[in-house]
Amino acid sequence: xxxxxxxxxxxxxxxxxxxxxxxxxxxxxxxxxxxxxxxxxxxxxxxxxxxxxxxxxxxxxxxxxxxxxxxxxxxxxxxxxxxxxxxxxxxxxxxxxxxxxxxxxxxxxxxxxxxxxxxxxxxxxxxxxxxxxxxxxxxxxxxxxxxxxxxxxxxxxxxxxxxxxxxxxxxxxxxxxxxxxxxxxxxxxxxxxxxxxxxxxxxxxxxxxxxxxxxxxxxxxxxxxxxxxxxxxxxxxxxxxxxxxxxxxxxxxxxxxxxxxxxxxxxxxxxxxxxxxxxxxxxxxxxxxxxxxxxxxxxxxxxxxxxxxxxxxxxxxxxxxxxxxxxxxxxxxxxxxxxxxxxxxxxxxxxxxxxxxxxxxxxxxxxxxxxxxxxxxxxxxxxxxxxxxxxxxxxxxxxxxxxxxxxxxxxxxxxxxxxxxxxxxxxxxxxxxxxxxxxxxxxxxxxxxxxxxxxxxxxxxxxxxxxxxxxxxxxxxxxxxxxxxxxxxxxxxxxxxxxxxxxxxxxxxxxxxxxxxxxxxxxxxxxxxxxxxxx
Amino acid sequence: xxxxxxxxxxxxxxxxxxxxxxxxxxxxxxxxxxxxxxxxxxxxxxxxxxxxxxxxxxxxxxxxxxxxxxxxxxxxxxxxxxxxxxxxxxxxxxxxxxxxxxxxxxxxxxxxxxxxxxxxxxxxxxxxxxxxxxxxxxxxxxxxxxxxxxxxxxxxxxxxxxxxxxxxxxxxxxxxxxxxxxxxxxxxxxxxxxxxxxxxxxxxxxxxxxxxxxxxxxxxxxxxxxxxxxxxxxxxxxxxxxxxxxxxxxxxxxxxxxxxxxxxxxxxxxxxxxxxxxxxxxxxxxxxxxxxxxxxxxxxxxxxxxxxxxxxxxxxxxxxxxxxxxxxxxxxxxxxxxxxxxxxxxxxxxxxxxxxxxxxxxxxxxxxxxxxxxxx
Numbered sequence: 017x018x019x020x021x022x023x024x025x026x027x028x029x030x031x032x033x034x035x036x037x038x039x040x041x042x043x044x045x046x047x048x049x050x051x052x053x054x055x056x057x058x059x060x061x062x063x064x065x066x067x068x069x070x071x072x073x074x075x076x077x078x079x080x081x082x083x084x085x086x087x088x089x090x091x092x093x094x095x096x097x098x099x100x101x102x103x104x105x106x107x108x109x110x111x112x113x114x115x116x117x118x119x120x121x122x123x124x125x126x127x128x129x130x131x132x133x134x135x136x137x138x139x140x141x142x143x144x145x146x147x148x149x150x151x152x153x154x155x156x157x158x159x160x161x162x163x164x165x166x167x168x169x170x171x172x173x174x175x176x177x178x179x180x181x182x183x184x185x186x187x188x189x190x191x192x193x194x195x196x197x198x199x200x201x202x203x204x205x206x207x208x209x210x211x212x213x214x215x216x217x218x219x220x221x222x223x224x225x226x227x228x229x230x231x232x233x234x235x236x237x238x239x240x241x242x243x244x245x246x247x248x249x250x251x252x253x254x255x256x257x258x259x260x261x262x263x264x265x266x267x268x269x270x271x272x273x274x275x276x277x278x279x280x281x282x283x284x285x286x287x288x289x290x291x292x293x294x295x296x297x298x299x300x301x302x303x304x305x306x307x308x309x310x311x312x313x314x315x316x317x318x319x320x321x322x323x324x325x326x327x328x329x330x331x332x333x334x335x336x337x338x339x340x341x342x343x344x345x346x347x348x349x350x351x352x353x354x355x356x357x358x359x360x361x362x363x364x365x366x367x368x369x370x371x372x373x374x375x376x377x378x379x380x381x382x383x384x385x386x387x388x389x390x391x392x393x394x395x396x397x398x399x400x401x402x403x404x405x406x407x408x409x410x411x412x413x414x415x416x417x418x419x420x421x422x423x424x425x426x427x428x429x430x431x432x433x434x435x436x437x438x439x440x441x442x443x444x445x446x447x448x449x450x451x452x453x454x455x456x457x458x459x460x461x462x463x464x465x466x467x468x469x470x471x472x473x474x475x476x477x478x479x480x481x482x483x484x485x486x487x488x489x490x491x492x493x494x495x496x497x498x499x500x501x502x503x504x505x506x507x508x509x510x511x512x513x514x515x516x517x518x519x520x521x522x523x524x525x526x527x528x529x530x531x532x533x534x535x536x537x538x539x540x541x542x543x544x545x546x547x548x549x550x551x
Numbered sequence: 552x553x554x555x556x557x558x559x560x561x562x563x564x565x566x567x568x569x570x571x572x573x574x575x576x577x578x579x580x581x582x583x584x585x586x587x588x589x590x591x592x593x594x595x596x597x598x599x600x601x602x603x604x605x606x607x608x609x610x611x612x613x614x615x616x617x618x619x620x621x622x623x624x625x626x627x628x629x630x631x632x633x634x635x636x637x638x639x640x641x642x643x644x645x646x647x648x649x650x651x652x653x654x655x656x657x658x659x660x661x662x663x664x665x666x667x668x669x670x671x672x673x674x675x676x677x678x679x680x681x682x683x684x685x686x687x688x689x690x691x692x693x694x695x696x697x698x699x700x701x702x703x704x705x706x707x708x709x710x711x712x713x714x715x716x717x718x719x720x721x722x723x724x725x726x727x728x729x730x731x732x733x734x735x736x737x738x739x740x741x742x743x744x745x746x747x748x749x750x751x752x753x754x755x756x757x758x759x760x761x762x763x764x765x766x767x768x769x770x771x772x773x774x775x776x777x778x779x780x781x782x783x784x785x786x787x788x789x790x791x792x793x794x795x796x797x798x799x800x801x802x803x804x805x806x807x808x809x810x811x812x813x814x815x816x817x818x819x820x821x822x823x824x825x826x827x828x829x830x831x832x833x834x835x836x837x838x839x840x841x842x843x844x845x846x847x848x849x850x851x852x853x854x855x856x857x858x859x860x861x862x863x864x865x866x867x868x869x870x871x872x873x874x875x876x877x878x879x880x881x882x883x884x885x886x887x888x889x890x891x892x893x894x895x896x897x898x899x900x901x902x903x904x905x906x907x908x909x910x911x912x913x914x915x916x917x918x919x920x921x922x923x924x925x926x927x
Contacts, residue, residue: 334800355803364801372801377794386791386802390784398783 019237019249022053028092031056031189031220032077037086039072046072047083048244054189054237056091059211059221061231061252064241064264065461070224073241074191077222078110079103090189109182110191113198115174119167123160124149127181152183157213171319172203176210189220196230200319201489201522208234226264226461227490228257240264264462275473280497281310283343284450284481285331285362290340292323292330300326302505303340308450308481313472315484315496315513319525323505324485325367328454331483332364333357334372345449358387361449365440365456367485369432373439376428380418381409383427384442408445416441417467433464440468444475451475454485469495489521503527558856565854565899566868573892574606577884581605609884616878617871623878625755625762629832630870633658635769636824637848638866639776640817642857644710646780647813648793649703653696653714654821655845656721661692661822663725666829666836667733669745680748685768685826692822693815695721700814704807710814718845729838742836751831763831770863772820777859789813821845850897869893 027033034052038045046069054060062070075081077088079097088095090106097103103110117126128145135141149162158176166174175195182190192211196204211221211234223235231238232252240248240263248263285308294300300323308314318324329335331342333354342350344360352360366372374383385405388394393404409423416437418430427435436456443451453472457465472495476482486492492499493513501508501524509530511521516530520537524530581602588594617627637654644651651657665688672680699717702708729740751763780786791799792809800806828840851869855861876889 332801353803353805354800355805358803366801371795371797373798375791375795375798378791382787385787386798389787389791389802395784398785400782400784400787 018254019251021051021249027089029056030054030089031091032222033089033092034073034077035087035089037073037076037088038084039069039076039081040084045244047076047086049086050241050244050246052239052246053249054220054222056220057215057218058236059215059223059234061223061225061235061238062241063225063228063231063238063260065226065463068241068264068461069244070241071193074110074193074222074224077103078108078191104185104187107186107188108191109185109187109189111175111178111182111193111195113194115171115178117166117174117177120165122163122165123169123177123180124162126166126177127152127184129181131185149180149184152180156180156183156210156217158183158210170203171198171321172200172206175199175203175207179210179214183219188218189222190214191222191224193224194226195223196225196227197487198320200525201518202526204230228260231260232257261462275495276477280312281479283307283309284345285483286341286343287331288341288343290327290330290342291338292326292335293338294323294326299338300505301330304505304507305340306500306507308483310449310481311476311479312497313476313482313484313495315486315492315499316502317486317489317492317499317521317525318502320487322502322525324454324502326505327502328364328367328452328483328485331357332362332366332452358446361446362452363443363446363448363450364452365443365454367454367458369435369439374427374435377426379424379426380413380430380438381405381423383438384409384412384423384445386442387446412441412445413438416471433460436460436468437464440471444471448480450481450483452483452485455487456484457486457488457491465491489518501525501530509533558858558861561903562854562856562861562865562896562900565896568899569892569895570610572895573888574610576888576891577606577609578602580884582883605882608882609879612878612882612884613872613875613889615875617875622757622760623874625757625760627867627871627874628766629760629762630874631866632765632769632831633824633828633844634847634851634866634870635766635773635863636820636827637845638851638855638862639773639848639859640820640824640845641848642852642855642859642862643776643780643789643820644813644817645852645857646793647789647809648796649700649710649810649813649817651696651699651714651814651817651821652711652849653699653718653721653845654817654824654848655841655843656714656718657692657695657818657821658825658828658845659721659725659841660695660825661688661819662825662829662840663728663742663836664688664691665822665826666742666745669749669830670743670835671746672749673746675746675748677748677752680746681751681830684745684749684830685823688822688826688829689819690822692825693819696818696821697811697815700811703814704810725836726838729836733836735835740838744835745830749830750834751827763827765827765831768823768827772823773859773863776820780859821848824848850893853897853900856900868896 022030022033030053032052032054034050037047037050039047050069050073052073062073064070072081076083077097079099079102082098088097090108095106097106118129124142124146127149133141133144133148135144146162153160158180160173160176160180166177179190195207199207215221225231235252237249237251238255238260239246240260242264288305290301290304291299292301304327306314316324326335330337333349333352337350340350341348344357344362347360349357349360370376375386385394389400394401394408406423413421413423418434418437418441427438430438440456456468456472460468472482484492484495496513498510499513499516500510501521503525504527508524508528511530520530520533523533588597615623617623637658640654640657641651665684668687669680669684672683695717696714699710699713702713703710726740729742733742734740735743751765753761754764754767755762780790788799788804788809791802791804792806796806824844825841829836833840847869851862851865854868855865872889872892876886879888880886
């Protein structure tokens with residue numbers, strides 16, 4: 017049965033109908049006559065590449081923008097949403113990708129924040145707050161300990177708190193923006209159970225994602241967007257990830273990276289007994305040792321915040337090392353400056369491109385210069401040679417397909433994917449011997465991901481040693497030659513991508529050493545069939 | 552409108568608005584009782600007419616006082632010289648993301664040290680004495696600001712606090728110097744006159760008023776600062792640190808070294824401002840030599856949008872307003888009106904966001920930024 021496009025008379029059965037939505041930004045038409053039909057009580061996924069306009073559409077629904085044209089019907093009633101306050105009044109809640117919670121406050125306090133129950137003296141009534149939060153959490157099966165502080169609970173629980181927050185404000189329609197980006201596979205599964213629970217209780221869920229397997233696993237219907245337009249609308253039962261990917265990108269894509277077997281060469285990066293502290297002064301990396309060889313990608317899997325950031329920053333020279341030794345191509349770089357480390361052949365695609373990777377106020381060509389601004393041919397006797405810089409920048413943005421291809425544009429005006437391509441291009445142009453690659457495709461669309469993956473594999477085949485850190489398990493699986501699983505600053509085990517299952521890696525990421533995971537599995541072997549992940 | 556044009560438009564618009572507001576004030580304070588005709592209506596129109604003609608004369612006087620004659624020009628340029636340098640000092644700091652509020656103290660220290668040297672080198676030829684004194688003044692200002700840079704880089708002490716405190720220390724040191732060990736004569740505390748060889752040659756003079764080569768030095772320094780900021784690797788590093796210290800560090804730039812160096816350069820410029828005042832205008836150190844010119848540097852850097860060329864024009868504007876205000880006073884407009892104009896200009900330039908919002912340049916971007924922040 018194809019997707020049913022409702023007549024206006026059927027709108028009362030639909031939680032959200034957006035009709036003919038147009039939103040023009042100064043340079044782009046973000047939404048070009050977009051129609052969205054979300055039935056009451058369903059989980060509706062919106063998928064699309066970055067810049068496809070899905071976030072804009074949701075921001076319009078949540079009242080953060082006003083549409084230039086088009087109408088929004090909520091539960092069959094035409095509604096004008098002028099701001100988030102009105103959206104909340106109309107029963108719409110949004111859970112942003114990054115949580116907006118107050119660390120030192122408890123779960124109950126966070127949930128009622130802004131609409132606190134008051135006692136007869138008009139003071140904050142904590143008891144009533146706790147009671148109401150407990151009731152809510154029981155009604156929807158979102159179990160939380162209301163007295164725990166936000167800073168002490170895992171990300172998965174924080175997300176529940178965010179969901180509870182929207183429910184507390186009376187939301188019937190929940191918008192979730194990339195909700196699984198920060199979760200382990202187990203936590204994601206738990207989230208899906210929660211979402212099902214919510215729809216059983218009559219809530220409607222709109223789910224933005226670019227992970228196709230999640231769309232397949234959880235949603236009822238899916239709307240696919242590309243370049244501001246809807247390119248497909250289909251019930252989940254009738255589609256496949258491949259078809260969705262085609263609709264998203266408009267062409268066939270490789271969901272898996274092709275990569276030849278390759279023998280690793282000599283060691284390029286050797287880390288020995290490394291200890292690093294985080295910004296709070298707590299030990300974030302605990303006695304880690306590993307080696308990256310020429311022509312190999314060593315992947316580090318793990319949930320965000322388990323010391324990966326500190327590890328990468330320590331190697332790059334951006335963070336102090338407490339103990340241990342780091343060698344790059346046989347030279348001790350434990351206490352070297354970032355500049356010296358770069359000059360020895362280490363380049364670095366940073367995890368947070370806005371913070372470390374680029375200067376957003378600089379034009380593209382200045383960003384491409386970063387790190388080499390003092391080296392020939394770009395500098396001579398302390399003077400910048402703009403002509404050489406321009407030429408190199410033009411060459412790189414062409415080679416790495418940075419769009420729009422203008423080297424004079426400020427970096428902040430590029431889209432995320434193009435900023436990343438610029439950073440990747442610059443770091444590859446160093447011709448490194450070893451490369452630190454952190455979250456290389458975070459927030460990027462399929463087209464850009466594919467391109468960056470192929471580029472990284474190309475580097476590996478050319479003999480560069482790569483250390484890859486990613487929260488995307490799929491990325492780790494498809495790129496790495498070896499995988500290390502990191503939890504709370506320690507390695508839980510090492511595996512080859514073909515020899516470990518998603519379940520095993522998920523358990524290891526949650527803190528069970530891989531050896532133990534396998535032991536328990538061996539014990540219960542035969543009882544359940546686990547799916548092998550091919551690489 | 553492109554970013555470059557906005558940078559010019561904002562200060563210009565600020566000046567226009569400030570003059571408009573000043574006009575309203577002048578219209579009200581004008582003491583011009585028109586002849587009474589016994590007819591209220593006619594009286595009213597007379598008043599209006601007289602007041603507007605007064606306003607016209609006031610601005611005419613101001614303009615003529617600042618730029619209307621060779622003598623006026625000369626006075627404006629004399630005042631401009633130290634302002635260019637303190638403006639460059641603060642502006643260069645802003646480029647690197649530091650707020651050097653201590654140009655006043657650096658200027659005083661520079662002037663004092665240069666004067667001490669200049670007094671004690673009689674008989675030295677000009678081509679040795681002048682560079683030696685200038686370098687001394689720059690070094691003194693640079694060291695004074697460098698202290699704040701060092702404290703920031705090593706301990707994280709905020710430069711606004713430390714430079715303000717250093718201002719007081721400098722003020723007390725210089726006041727003590729010209730009242731006790733280095734004092735001469737009576738009346739205003741002052742140092743002895745500097746050696747002949749250390750006096751800057753005179754470019755131009757009318758009667759007893761003279762303009763030294765100091766202005767040439769100041770403009771040349773502005774040009775050099777332009778080259779440094781836009782054409783060198785060092786300028787690249789300074790700007791990178793100013794915009795995003797994390798990315799700068801990632802790109803192999805030593806942020807703390809850069810901070811200290813930027814502060815030192817900034818202080819050297821302020822020190823040079825004081826030195827030129829001593830060597831080219833007063834020929835000695837006065838306790839009142841700086842008299843707020845270091846703080847003026849902040850306004851000038853803001854109005855000039857931290858661009859060396861903009862800073863030259865901003866200095867000309869401010870010194871023109873001040874020089875012209877004397878003339879304006881003769882026809883009965885209090886001098887303070889100029890302070891009001893200057894304050895409004897600075898207010899509007901500093902509140903750039905306001906102008907941007909009024910012009911609608913910012914609205915979409917702000918929403919987008921907010922979302923990007925909440926989404927990333």
